[in-house]
Amino acid sequence: MSIILISRLVGLTAFVIQVATSKESPKAILSVWPPGTTVYVGESVFLQCRVERGGTAAWTYRWSRKQPHTTLTTGRGLLVSGDSLSITGVSREDSGPYWCQAETERNNVTVLVQSDPAHMAVSDLAHSMLTVTPSSRQFYRGDRFTVQCPTSESNNSTGWVLQQLTKDFGLRTADFQNGSCSPLEGAVIPKTRETCIFSSVYSGNGGLYWCERAGVRSNAVNISVSYGSIILESPVHAVSEGDVVVLSCIYWNKSRSETTFFRNGVEVVTLSSYKTDKVIKMTIDNVTSAHQGFYKCASRDRKMESSESWLAVRSNSTSTDGSTDAAGDGVWKWASLTCFIVLLLLLIPLTIWLVYRYRYQMSCTRGCCPSTKEGAAMALPKTKQDVSEVQWDLSWMEMSNLLDKHYILGAVVESN
Incomplete structure (x- = not known):
């Protein structure tokens, strides 16, 4: 009796320990800033991965997009810093679900927790x-x-x-x-x-x-x-195609003899200046989508360099709320429908005329045109056009004779 009681107590204790452990298991929470499921093209977004009930353990983080358990490739515009992921200059490619995965070691055992997905839908302006x-x-x-x-x-x-x-x-x-x-x-x-x-x-x-x-x-x-000693001033909002855009490289004290502007890490232009100038400006006339990207400026010796800022360019075919011009789409749809109707109206009478002509030729061959076997005299052709017409009529007559023979032969077989 005492053995059974002890075993039951041991089992109950193990169950209580298991429940307590499951309640205290770590959990990864993924937050998106600004909050919500919709983000806008060109803006900045931050994602934070927070481990609840993680204790004092040191966690390392991995990020996935669109497919869980696959490491997100970071690069220009995507930056991982500890438990956070920043997206600068959101684009259409940044849409989809995101996951974060936290990992640590406990008693030589790897502990791995993954968050629920955070969905991001990218919209226009x-x-x-x-x-x-x-x-x-x-x-x-x-x-x-x-x-x-x-x-x-x-x-x-x-x-x-x-x-x-x-x-x-x-x-x-x-x-x-x-x-x-x-x-x-x-x-x-x-x-x-x-x-x-x-x-x-x-x-x-x-x-x-x-x-x-x-x-x-x-x-x-x-x-x-x-x-620091240098910053870049650029438009906060997206500019429209055809606009004039001015990027200003501003020095804290005074500029060097030359200032270089970069787009996506590639040198665009180098401008000379007086050492007393604090503001060096680069002007882009008639801006296009090709000018979109990350810009920065630096002194020629690269000892002073600004942070990068995103320049977004909005297509003129997009309205102020980011949607495509519905009126233009409507015009194209009506034009396509009109062309289809006109083509259909032309094809129907042409098809009827061809069928009618075919039936007329067949009836003429059988009933109207004399057969060569009956000895009917045909006028000899006088011109090349007459020769073509005679050859055409003879072809129809030969086909008619073959069809008649087939029809008569079939009738005889059926009667037998």
């Missing part, structure tokens, strides 16, 4: 646009810039809230209802129409900014604060 003035993603410490939520003359942009995601993934929301920009840090001055002015920028003002209202959000802009 957002209907509501966040405005940054001056239009740049890079600023020096001590600079001044303004962030303004989308405005509308009809509703005076009422109801928007400004969100800031800091570098350590802290979320701050500007309290416009109380007429302030707190808890945004630094020298921030509130202004009308849900606008915040950062009058003296410091590192804490860097991060991802976007506006939200009633389940709708604007595009997101990633702002960086530099403590």
Whole structure:
């Protein structure tokens, strides 16, 4: 009896330990910033992988897209830093489900946990646009810039809230209802129409900014604060084909004798300047989709180099909300349908005429035209055209005779 009781107690203890262990097993949580399943072409997106109940273990992370357990290839525009993945200049190819996988060693045993998928659908330009003035993603410490939520003359942009995601993934929301920009840090001055002015920028003002209202959000802009010697000022939003675009390389003190601009790591142009100049500008006339890419500037000796900024170019065939011109599609559809109807109307009478002519030739061959066997005299051809006509008629007559013989032979066989 005591042995049975002991075994039951041991089994119950093992069951309790197993349940406690399953409840304490680590779990990977994947978050997307800005939140939601829709992201917009050209904006910046951050993904964070967080392990719950992971203890003090050191975790390493791997990322997958579209297929789980396959390592995502990083490169220009895709950057992995610890437990985060950043996408700069979102493109159509960035759509799909994402997974993160965390791995660690415990008692010489590999522990592997994978998150649930986070789905990202890439859409064209957002209907509501966040405005940054001056239009740049890079600023020096001590600079001044303004962030303004989308405005509308009809509703005076009422109801928007400004969100800031800091570098350590802290979320701050500007309290416009109380007429302030707190808890945004630094020298921030509130202004009308849900606008915040950062009058003296410091590192804490860097991060991802976007506006939200009633389940709708604007595009997101990633702002960086530099403590270096050179930055690049470029348009925050996508520019249209045919526009004139100016990229400004801004030095903290003074420029060198030559400044080089790069696109996607390849030298575009080198401009000479006076050493007293702090701003060197590169102008792109009649911009096209070929000019889209990551830009940076550097001194000729490459001792000073800015961060990269994404320049997005919007096709003129795309409307302001990013959708293709529906009217143009409609015109092409109606034109195609009209051509098909006209072709059909031409083919039907032509087909009827050919059938009628065939039946007429057959009836003429059998009943109207005299047979050569009956000794009917035929006029001799006088010209080459008459010869062709006679050959044509003889061909039909021979075919008719063959058909008649086949018909008569079949009738005789059936009667027998």
